[in-house]
Amino acid sequence: MVEIEAPALVSDELRDALMSVLGKSGVVSDPAVVAAQSGDWSEATKVAPAWVLFPRTPQQVADVLALCSHHHQKIVIQGGLTGLAGGATPTHGEVALSLAKLNQIEDIDTVGGTATVQAGVILEELQTRVEAQDWYFPLDLGARGSCQVGGNAATNAGGNRVIRYGTMRELVQGIEVALPSGKLLTMMNRVTKNTTGIDLKHLFIGAEGTLGVITRLVLKLSPKPTxxxxxxxxxxxxxxxxxxxxxxxxxxxxxxxxxxxxxxxxxxxxxxxxxxxxxxxxxxxxxxxxxxxxxxxxxxxxxxxxxxxxxxxxxxxxxxxxxxxxxxxxxxxxxxxxGEMLGQLRPHAAFDVGVPMAAMASFVESVRASLRARFPDQRHLFFGHIGDGNLHVLSGPHVSADSLHMVEQVVYEAVRKVGGSISAEHGIGVIKREFLHLSRGAGEIELMRGLKAMLDPVGILNAARVFA
Missing domain, CATH: 3.30.70.2190 (Alpha-Beta Plaits)
Known part of the structure; x- marks a missing residue:
């Protein structure tokens, strides 16, 4: 059941200011549109945002963030809504900033092997366009027809071919980010070797939109396999x-x-x-x-x-x-x-964990036994990109939130025991936030909070995602 947030909760002054930046068509409160933007593919409770904002340029994204910071208006950043951690699902009082209109492939460098793209480009469209030029973008996901490359970078997506090409972090050469201050930080590096101080793009890749909004990227291509x-x-x-x-x-x-x-x-x-x-x-x-x-x-x-x-x-x-x-x-x-399994086994608990290869067999055996003992009537399925230690677990259907939470405790505690990661590629979002301490130390989390406070002092961007 989608909960509709009342548009009146957002001030008329802010609405007028946003319309002055985006135009009337860029600030949408139509019930059908806000309902469609009420959540991602995860099991997080869907809440329709008050408005959906559709910037068409990186500068508009920066201007929107400046206005929302000034008005202390929280924003949820949305790409293709294919995430499985609830990071793009709105919470009460938030407006949604959709990057769907930032969908231009600006340049394909057929000599240097790079593509300069806006964050809202659909992954499959990028793959098709570069392959027509005899190049290849190797990131590949089941959601390729819907997910956006900006979201792929924000979650450091992995997919099927990490064993050869690496994660999204290895495929991004340059990046542009809109900061909550309204600044547009342009780091559109196009060369492989660039040792000129701290490589700031890595602050934002995998940060799940908590520090800034990725607006453009320079992506590394490979020769097209034949x-x-x-x-x-x-x-x-x-x-x-x-x-x-x-x-x-x-x-x-x-x-x-x-x-x-x-x-x-x-x-x-x-x-x-x-x-x-x-x-x-x-x-x-x-x-x-x-x-x-x-x-x-x-x-x-x-x-x-x-x-x-x-x-x-x-x-x-x-x-x-x-x-x-x-x-x-x-x-x-x-x-x-x-994809069909996720649909048929709802409500389900879906995991993408990182497990050391040496511990993988015993991990699967012990988790399967624990889940079968507690939930004999549910299915508990194991699969993954084992070449990079990424294991997926799917358990369902479950009849209650308590059951789902118990499954999470079983799996994540087992991950902690083997020194693994509670999220290999889907991110933390809201669903895994309470378990973050099982993979990251107190000092690491404190430093993350410090970076958040420095770059987003008002706390408008993807609030209460990753860490509270």
């Missing part, structure tokens, strides 16, 4: 998966994705996605692997040769190597049923 090969492997154990990914990274320099799915996830994928079993006999663990390169047949032969040796060694029980683009899509469909 060959892609995919294989699905059935494995006897998670320990075999760790050997496989180690050996693949050594033998296959084109390895770009290594997705592990436990048997419970594969069973749910087949049922919810109406997919046929990939193998005649089930296995405890499965690995979906992808290589990107320049020679389709040679790369496939190299992958097949490697996997043949893995079969002989017993590291792999069975394997399917895609022989066509259609085959590849079919293999990826098991992993990409997660």
């Amino acid at each position: 060959a892609a090969n995919t294989a699905l492997c059935a494995l006897p154990s998670f320990e075999a998966a760790t050997r496989l990914v180690r050996d693949m990274r050594r033998a296959l320099p084109g390895l770009s994705a290594f997705e592990v799915m436990w048997a419970d996830f594969m069973e749910a994928a087949q049922e919810i996605g109406n997919l046929r079993p990939a193998f005649a006999t089930g296995s405890p663990v499965y690995a979906l692997v992808e290589t990107l390169g320049a020679h389709q047949e040679d790369d496939r032969e190299q992958l097949e040769r490697f996997l043949g040796e893995a079969l002989e060694a017993g590291t792999v029980c069975d394997v399917i190597v895609a022989q066509s683009l259609e085959d590849s899509r079919s293999l990826w469909s098991y992993r990409e049923t997660i």
Whole structure:
């Protein structure tokens, strides 16, 4: 149920001032629009904002922040609303600042291999545009058709290909940020080597909009791969998966994705996605692997040769190597049923945690046992980008908020015990805020609060996100 916040709570003086900056079309209180901006993909309670602001230029973003700081008006920053931590879901009394109109791809440097873009550019549009120029932007997420690159940077998104290309932090060369003071801080660096003091862009990448609003970015591109090969492997154990990914990274320099799915996830994928079993006999663990390169047949032969040796060694029980683009899509469909799972298992608890590889098997075993003992009627699914230690856990459907909170306590306490991270790529937002101390020390959190107080002294930006 969406709670509608009354527009009268925001002063007429501020509304008039915002309209003078954005025009009447840039300050929207239409019930249908504010309801559509009432929350992200998370389970956070949806609250429609009083107004939705649609700036069209970076300077307008800065001017809006200056006005809201002056009037002590809190703002929630919104991109594509695909987040799973509640960071873009409004709270009572907030106005929403949408970056949807800052959607220009300003330049694609086909010599230097960079793209200069506004923060509201949709990830998939950027991918398509640069590939038409024989370049490649490797960040890839299931939400690629909706998420925005500014939000990807604000949460330091990872996705499927971190094992080869790194997170969004490694893909951002330059950045422009609007500060709560109304200043536009332009750091649009386009060169790889730049040792000229503190690299300030890293203050804002991963900060979830708490320190400033990312308005433009210079993104690092890679040469466009002309060959892609995919294989699905059935494995006897998670320990075999760790050997496989180690050996693949050594033998296959084109390895770009290594997705592990436990048997419970594969069973749910087949049922919810109406997919046929990939193998005649089930296995405890499965690995979906992808290589990107320049020679389709040679790369496939190299992958097949490697996997043949893995079969002989017993590291792999069975394997399917895609022989066509259609085959590849079919293999990826098991992993990409997660969107349908999230819909069918609501209300759910969804986790993206960082777990050291050495502790991963015992972590999954102990968490699964704890959840099954407490919630025998729910599904508890395990999968992730194991090449970078990023494990996803999905538990649901749950009938009460108390149940969801109990699941969070089980998972996050287990993460603390193995020295992991409560958020690998989705961010903290509001949903994980109370558990932040399990991953970050008191000194770190105090310094974060100090940076927030320095850059946003009034506390208007994404208040009560990440830390209170």
